[in-house]
Amino acid sequence: MREIVVTGLGVATPAAVGAADFLTAQVEGRSGITEITRFDASGLPVRIAGEVTLPGELLLEPQERNKVDRVTQLAAAAARLAVADSGLEFDAVRPGSAGVVLGCGMGGAETMQDNFMAMHERGLAAVRSRVVPMSMANNAASWIAIHYGLTGPCTTVSTACASGGDALVTAHQMISSGEADIVLAGGAEAPLVSGVVSGFARLKALSRRNDTPAEASRPFSGDRDGFVIAEGAAVLVLESAEHAAARGARVLAEFAGYGRSCDAFHVTMPHPEATGAAAALEAALRSARLSPADVDHINAHGTATKFNDAAEATAIRTVFGTDAERIPITATKSITGHSLGAAGAIEAVAAVQAIMHDVVPPTVNLTGAEPGINVVGGSPLETKVAAALSNSFGFGGHNVVLAFTRA
Amino acid sequence: MSYDEAALAAVKQTLIDVLHIAEERITPEARLREDLEMDSLDMVEVITHVEDDLGHSVDEEFLTDVQSVGDVVALVSKLAAEHGVDLTAKVLS
Numbered sequence: 001m002r003e004i005v006v007t008g009l010g011v012a013t014p015a016a017v018g019a020a021d022f023l024t025a026q027v028e029g030r031s032g033i034t035e036i037t038r039f040d041a042s043g044l045p046v047r048i049a050g051e052v053t054l055p056g057e058l059l060l061e062p063q064e065r066n067k068v069d070r071v072t073q074l075a076a077a078a079a080r081l082a083v084a085d086s087g088l089e090f091d092a093v094r095p096g097s098a099g100v101v102l103g104c105g106m107g108g109a110e111t112m113q114d115n116f117m118a119m120h121e122r123g124l125a126a127v128r129s130r131v132v133p134m135s136m137a138n139n140a141a142s143w144i145a146i147h148y149g150l151t152g153p154c155t156t157v158s159t160a161c162a163s164g165g166d167a168l169v170t171a172h173q174m175i176s177s178g179e180a181d182i183v184l185a186g187g188a189e190a191p192l193v194s195g196v197v198s199g200f201a202r203l204k205a206l207s208r209r210n211d212t213p214a215e216a217s218r219p220f221s222g223d224r225d226g227f228v229i230a231e232g233a234a235v236l237v238l239e240s241a242e243h244a245a246a247r248g249a250r251v252l253a254e255f256a257g258y259g260r261s262c263d264a265f266h267v268t269m270p271h272p273e274a275t276g277a278a279a280a281l282e283a284a285l286r287s288a289r290l291s292p293a294d295v296d297h298i299n300a301h302g303t304a305t306k307f308n309d310a311a312e313a314t315a316i317r318t319v320f321g322t323d324a325e326r327i328p329i330t331a332t333k334s335i336t337g338h339s340l341g342a343a344g345a346i347e348a349v350a351a352v353q354a355i356m357h358d359v360v361p362p363t364v365n366l367t368g369a370e371p372g373i374n375v376v377g378g379s380p381l382e383t384k385v386a387a388a389l390s391n392s393f394g395f396g397g398h399n400v401v402l403a404f405t406r407a
Numbered sequence: 408m409s410y411d412e413a414a415l416a417a418v419k420q421t422l423i424d425v426l427h428i429a430e431e432r433i434t435p436e437a438r439l440r441e442d443l444e445m446d447s448l449d450m451v452e453v454i455t456h457v458e459d460d461l462g463h464s465v466d467e468e469f470l471t472d473v474q475s476v477g478d479v480v481a482l483v484s485k486l487a488a489e490h491g492v493d494l495t496a497k498v499l500s
Binding site: 062063065066067125129130133 | 425426427428429444448449451452455456459
């Protein structure tokens with residue numbers, strides 16, 4: 001099987017845009033959670049979220065932006081950053097050998113809500129003829145392929161909050177099978193519209209700490225009260241090791257393996273014994289040829305819902321035994337919020353950066369963590385990180401664990 | 408205002424409002440694809456708005472020769488005259 005390496009990182013998160021600033025935000029524990037400004041949330045029970053502020057140079061021109069949903073704008077920004085970081089010149093790439101895989105849970109939610117509301121209020125003439133292409137879940141991946149002229153495989157996976165992780169797995173399979181040499185892989189989500197935020201609020205999944213936004217996302221804390229919804233995107237440039245070596249690319253980490261499973265239990269509730277999450281962790285260790293003792297860091301799914309974090313802690317204790325008390329864990333969502341289908345990709349970037357810089361950033365707002373696991377709070381932990389896992393679990397019972405190692 | 412003047416004003420407003428094309432780029436001579444970077448879906452958006460405004464559907468066969476803003480204006484003007492639609496009384500949105 002071909003080795004897969006990471007050669008470029010692009011992120012657009014509420015905490016920071018661009019890999020370098022994202023690393024700083026993680027290490028400093030700088031939260032990107034604020035009051036919602038993208039729409040009038042004043043009448044809603046949840047009025048906080050993670051919003052991304054894109055710098056001008058990453059915004060599409062007005063005429064182009066008008067043709068895409070917010071989710072594609074975010075994906076486009078992450079893709080541009082990743083490609084620039086990788087130094088790739090697609091003109092020099094064999095035609096058909098470069099592909100795209102993105103994870104996306106909700107598709108173009110804003111486009112759908114705006115058009116459907118407008119139709120309800122003003123009738124058929126209010127519906128844009130672009131509403132279908134703009135809101136389809138695969139629009140962002142398609143935009144990237146068109147923009148760069150990538151004629152290899154291009155697909156989109158949708159497994160709710162595990163989508164970003166699943167997209168990277170799909171990319172891994174594309175390269176290891178020989179279907180592609182390069183894949184732009186990641187996730188994008190733009191769920192900050194009143195209908196989606198209200199849906200999650202009505203599900204009682206969201207934190208209601210409206211008055212203290214930066215303190216609202218509290219993964220693994222005893223007083224956590226739900227996740228903070230966010231938008232975001234991340235794209236990683238993945239290549240076969242041979243392709244990266246042939247072009248003299250800077251290799252950031254090896255994407256050493258992955259594990260997946262399904263709870264097959266409940267659409268939103270994790271299995272109380274976390275058997276599915278544990279199975280995915282075990283499969284990832286096998287796939288990457290790692291033993292529990294080899295693992296230096298886990299980037300947790302860590303949403304800050306009561307049930308997710310408890311189940312995740314159970315899975316980690318089950319698989320790692322006494323090593324669970326040693327392995328430093330962090331939950332990036334404490335500063336980014338939870339960007340659903342983008343989260344797994346954003347946190348894959350974080351895991352790669354932990355390896356690159358030998359640092360485990362803190363989980364902010366941590367008070368009274370789950371027993372038997374080592375969640376890093378307060379200050380960043382400088383420690384050797386040669387092997388890191390990144391967990392993603394999604395509504396539907398989808399469990400994905402990615403394994404990255406020092407190249 | 409003649410049909411042509413009214414049609415130009417209406418088409419211009421549609422290109423600005425619906426496609427977010429900068430106003431100074433929109434001249435009768437401007438070519439839709441080459442100058443205004445419009446694709447086939449942009450054309451569909453414009454035509455659906457024209458249809459809403461005229462209250463009549465536009466046959467696809469009329470579109471084959473449409474290359475420039477002036478061609479769209481001529482088409483809208485002709486259809487408005489045929490159907491007796493007063494474009495100045497309409498606000499294309």
